[in-house]
Amino acid sequence: xxxxxxxxxxxxxxxxxxxxxxxxxxxxxxxxxxxxxxxxxxxxxxxxxxxxxxxxxxxxxxxxxxxxxxxxxxxxxxxxxxxxxxxxxxxxxxxxxxxxxxxxxxxxxxxxxxxxxxxxxxxxxxxxxxxxxxxxxxxxxxxxxxxxxxxxxxxxxxxxxxxxxxxxxxxxxxxxxxxxxxxxxxxxxxxxxxxxxxxxxxxxxxxxxxxxxxxxxxxxxxxxxxxxxxxxxxxxxxxxxxxxxxxxxxxxxxxxxxxxxxxxxxxxxxxxxxxxxxxxxxxxxxxxxxxxxxxxxxxxxxxxxxxxxxxxxxxxxxxxxxxxxxxxxxxxxxxxxxxxxxxxxxxxxxxxxxxxxxxxx
Amino acid sequence: xxxxxxxxxxxxxxxxxxxxxxxxxxxxxxxxxxxxxxxxxxxxxxxxxxxxxxxxxxxxxxxxxxxxxxxxxxxxxxxxxxxxxxxxxxxxxxxxxxxxxxxxxxxxxxxxxxxxxxxxxxxxxxxxxxxxxxxxxxxxxxxxxxxxxxxxxxxxxxxxxxxxxxxxxxxxxxxxxxxxxxxxxxxxxxxxxxxxxxxxxxxxxxxxxxxxxxxxxxxxxxxxxxxxxxxxxxxxxxxxxxxxxxxxxxxxxxxxxxxxxxxxxxxxxxxxxxxxxxxxxxxxxxxxxxxxxxxxxxxxxxxxxxxxxxxxxxxxxxxxxxxxxxxxxxxxxxxxxxxxxxxxxxxxxxxxxxxxxxxxxxxxxxxxxxxxxxxxxxxxxxxxxxxxxxxxxxxxxxxxxxxxxxxxxxxxxxxxxxxxxxxxxxxxxxxxxxxxxxxxxxxxxxxxxxxxxxxxxxxxxxxxxxxxxxxxxxxxxxxxxxxxxxxxxxxxxxxxxxxxxxxxxxxxxxxxxxxxxxxxxxxxxxxxxxxxxxxxxxxxxxxxxxxxxxxxxxxxxxxxxxx
Numbered sequence: 005x006x007x008x009x010x011x012x013x014x015x016x017x018x019x020x021x022x023x024x025x026x027x028x029x030x031x032x033x034x035x036x037x038x039x040x041x042x043x044x045x046x047x048x049x050x051x052x053x054x055x056x057x058x059x060x061x062x063x064x065x066x067x068x069x070x071x072x073x074x075x076x077x078x079x080x081x082x083x084x085x086x087x088x089x090x091x092x093x094x095x096x097x098x099x100x101x102x103x104x105x106x107x108x109x110x111x112x113x114x115x116x117x118x119x120x121x122x123x124x125x126x127x128x129x130x131x132x133x134x135x136x137x138x139x140x141x142x143x144x145x146x147x148x149x150x151x152x153x154x155x156x157x158x159x160x161x162x163x164x165x166x167x168x169x170x171x172x173x174x175x176x177x178x179x180x181x182x183x184x185x186x187x188x189x190x191x192x193x194x195x196x197x198x199x200x201x202x203x204x205x206x207x208x209x210x211x212x213x214x215x216x217x218x219x220x221x222x223x224x225x226x227x228x229x230x231x232x233x234x235x236x237x238x239x240x241x242x243x244x245x246x247x248x249x250x251x252x253x254x255x256x257x258x259x260x261x262x263x264x265x266x267x268x269x270x271x272x273x274x275x276x277x278x279x280x281x282x283x284x285x286x287x288x289x290x291x292x293x294x295x296x297x298x299x300x301x302x303x304x305x306x307x308x309x310x311x312x313x314x315x316x317x318x319x320x321x322x323x324x325x326x327x328x329x330x331x332x333x334x335x336x337x338x339x340x341x342x343x344x345x346x347x348x349x350x351x352x353x354x355x356x357x358x359x360x361x362x363x364x365x
Numbered sequence: 366x367x368x369x370x371x372x373x374x375x376x377x378x379x380x381x382x383x384x385x386x387x388x389x390x391x392x393x394x395x396x397x398x399x400x401x402x403x404x405x406x407x408x409x410x411x412x413x414x415x416x417x418x419x420x421x422x423x424x425x426x427x428x429x430x431x432x433x434x435x436x437x438x439x440x441x442x443x444x445x446x447x448x449x450x451x452x453x454x455x456x457x458x459x460x461x462x463x464x465x466x467x468x469x470x471x472x473x474x475x476x477x478x479x480x481x482x483x484x485x486x487x488x489x490x491x492x493x494x495x496x497x498x499x500x501x502x503x504x505x506x507x508x509x510x511x512x513x514x515x516x517x518x519x520x521x522x523x524x525x526x527x528x529x530x531x532x533x534x535x536x537x538x539x540x541x542x543x544x545x546x547x548x549x550x551x552x553x554x555x556x557x558x559x560x561x562x563x564x565x566x567x568x569x570x571x572x573x574x575x576x577x578x579x580x581x582x583x584x585x586x587x588x589x590x591x592x593x594x595x596x597x598x599x600x601x602x603x604x605x606x607x608x609x610x611x612x613x614x615x616x617x618x619x620x621x622x623x624x625x626x627x628x629x630x631x632x633x634x635x636x637x638x639x640x641x642x643x644x645x646x647x648x649x650x651x652x653x654x655x656x657x658x659x660x661x662x663x664x665x666x667x668x669x670x671x672x673x674x675x676x677x678x679x680x681x682x683x684x685x686x687x688x689x690x691x692x693x694x695x696x697x698x699x700x701x702x703x704x705x706x707x708x709x710x711x712x713x714x715x716x717x718x719x720x721x722x723x724x725x726x727x728x729x730x731x732x733x734x735x736x737x738x739x740x741x742x743x744x745x746x747x748x749x750x751x752x753x754x755x756x757x758x759x760x761x762x763x764x765x766x767x768x769x770x771x772x773x774x775x776x777x778x779x780x781x782x783x784x785x786x787x788x789x790x791x792x793x794x795x796x797x798x799x800x801x802x803x804x805x806x807x808x809x810x811x812x813x814x815x816x817x818x819x820x821x822x823x824x825x826x827x828x829x830x831x832x833x834x835x836x837x838x839x840x841x842x843x844x845x846x847x848x849x850x851x852x853x854x855x856x857x858x859x860x861x862x863x864x865x866x867x868x869x870x871x872x873x874x875x876x877x878x879x880x881x882x883x884x885x886x887x888x889x890x891x892x893x894x895x896x897x898x899x900x901x902x903x904x905x906x907x908x909x910x911x912x913x914x915x916x917x918x919x920x921x922x923x924x925x926x927x928x
Binding site: 153 | 819821822824825826827828829830831832833835836839840843844
């Protein structure tokens with residue numbers, strides 16, 4: 005275990021980066037705390053990889069600063085930053101063996117031969133590939149290559165670890181296994197890590213905190229639970245998990261809750277944005293997760309009526325699309341014991357006040 | 366890659382090109398337009414009013430066009446057959462048709478003279494068969510000297526075209542033809558509607574290079590004693606360069622024609638309709654031919670090979686003949702010429718000189734080429750496309766023009782005089798001339814190598830603490846090493862057998878490179894011709910080994926020569 009004071013924070017301050025006429029990063033600021041596993045999450049083209057590459061020193065921002073701890077590293081070349089990167093394509097050198105790939109960074113740091121040998125062996129052990137040092141890269145499977153690239157970055161004991169969609173080339177099952185592995189290794193080594201992905205499930209499962217990026221700006225930075233439960237915008241709500249968005253007009257506001265008049269009747273929800281004071285008469289939107297809707301548990305308020313248009317049976321859960329006056333609602337029921345068929349029969353949907361989020365239009 | 370080094374490399378390379386490429390070429394053009402009272406078209410008028418020069422230029426055009434047509438007629442069917450079908454012996458035959466590349470054409474011309482001359486092997490064979498009266502032999506070369514030169518050059522240059530077309534065809538996604546087939550297009554229609562239009566840029570690129578080479582060919586007309594081409598007229602006019610402006614005007618005409626043809630092929634006709642289409646991943650759909658049809662294809666390749674190796678056979682026989690005069694094959698064979706050649710004052714120094722010139726030129730081209738390729742592939746500079754185009758220009762400028770410009774500029778009191786070493790050594794001049802003109806091979810192979818290797822491989826090294834230089838040495842170079850080696854071998858081999866620069870720039874015997882030594886030996890009385898042939902055979906062996914090495918290292922034969 006590394007000592008607490010070995011860890012370094014990473015700060016990117018008002019970073020701007022343009023490629024031609026495209027503004028890839030539009031004044032982004034993020035702070036990653038020491039020892040944190042921090043996620044950059046967003047759709048393709050949102051700038052998350054560019055931000056990571058700015059932190060690694062592989063791109064130079066047009067303006068803004070990158071600092072590690074107290075040091076300003078904005079103009080520092082990548083090889084002096086002690087920020088080891090794991091690439092999406094793994095970037096393992098085909099002309100070197102597994103062992104030589106891992107030893108590379110240590111050789112560049114002029115570590116003694118004996119120590120290199122020992123640390124390479126330890127690194128292989130850590131990624132559960134003991135004795136694979138003599139293999140050539142093309143003898144390794146995709147999952148094994150992924151582990152080698154992780155070992156290569158970790159063996160130099162970097163101040164921070166940067167991961168660029170490291171699991172996107174693996175099959176679904178291996179991906180789930182590796183999630184736990186990477187988190188274990190990062191935490192055991194006490195690393196400050198920045199992890200780029202477009203896979204929201206990966207981010208929810210692994211992150212200490214995450215930043216949701218949209219078109220070169222930050223949508224929200226928070227813990228996975230908070231981002232999921234208290235999204236600050238419709239974009240974030242829609243990007244992290246599924247959600248139903250219902251537009252309406254605010255009629256009443258009381259202690260963090262607001263009532264909206266929607267096409268399907270009045271609905272009450274929680275206001276998540278502390279900087280927003282919604283006023284009656286203002287337009288707003290509601291975000292209701294599919295699992296927040298419950299079928300026919302009528303309690304008399306926060307109800308919407310509709311009929312089932314479609315359903316999909318997915319084993320552990322069942323998914324309904326229910327036509328209501330406020331548009332089609334997606335509803336998920338876990339472990340269903342009654343399965344409703346699509347038809348004209350009227351269905352009542354109910355959501356708890358806490359489970360409905362009121363967002364700016 | 367950081368901007369700084371990229372900009373520095375771009376500036377250095379552009380400066381290098383400006384001084385050692387644009388300036389000499391531009392100087393030739395300027396001299397051609399500059400009389401005692403400033404701008405003048407007087408010299409051009411003088412050239413076009415003189416029937417001898419008019420004929421020279423007309424002959425050069427005729428030579429260029431007919432040799433290109435001949436080369437196309439040989440190369441296109443071969444490339445197409447090779448692309449479409451599998452036939453017996455294809456891998457070996459595909460290499461064998463490249464045979465002309467291992468012999469400088471003017472050395473081959475010596476062999477051809479032995480076979481087609483009045484007392485040559487062909488007449489002897491015809492007389493023996495009773496088809497010709499031995500007392501009245503037919504002079505094949507005197508009757509059709511021009512035809513002989515065209516044949517010689519066409520046979521020598523078709524491999525360049527063959528490789529360009531083959532590369533263009535193999536870069537086509539087989540799925541494009543398969544899609545046409547699938548939509549009901551019969552094979553021949555498919556060829557004209559899909560294959561040919563898509564392969565056209567490759568054909569034109571290759572054809573323009575062949576035209577420029579043939580148009581300005583110096584060695585072959587010299588050996589055939591044919592002085593009525595512009596190239597030979599320039600060569601003959603070198604002696605009185607300070608007084609005579611005509612060679613400048615002639616050289617400027619050659620340059621203008623060559624540059625026009627090259628830009629036409631590049632920008633008008635040669636624009637690839639494929640655009641940035643991804644490299645094909647589908648399997649090539651070569652059809653296996655059996656029986657007669659397959660053999661027919663094999664014979665087509667074999668026939669071209671036999672025809673193209675007539676000069677080689679001539680040179681080989683000449684170098685091992687005790688006496689070869691008026692017979693089909695020499696009466697007696699000997700190794701005498703080889704041992705004698707080693708004792709000749711010209712031969713051994715010329716080999717040493719060539720090795721040194723070509724070696725240093727390759728090194729120079731390698732350094733510059735690597736830098737250029739790096740900027741072109743890895744940087745985001747806007748000018749990188751221009752840089753890429755600039756370094757390919759040496760293909761458009763005839764060797765003769767450059768050699769002429771260097772010679773004129775290295776005279777006493779001229780700016781390049783400092784390049785002439787002690788005792789009139791042309792070392793620096795030749796290294797620069799060879800190096801600049803071989804640069805495209807290195808750039809193309811290095812660019813291909815870098816494009817195939819993922820930039821993340823280099824970034825990974827940087828993020829693990831390797832400096833840019835260490836990254837280059839430990840990751841980038843090992844990964845593109847094979848490509849670089851292949852390009853370097855080709856550059857080296859072509860520099861070894863370079864004709865125009867060597868003939869014009871090397872002035873003293875002790876500084877002669879191989880080609881000038883061969884040329885000088887040819888006009889030496891006694892057994893000079895045989896010694897020259899022996900030296901020619903040595904270079905054949907050397908060059909074939911080098912090219913095979915390059916082919917093995919480079920993987921694909923076509924890629925390296927693609928313009």
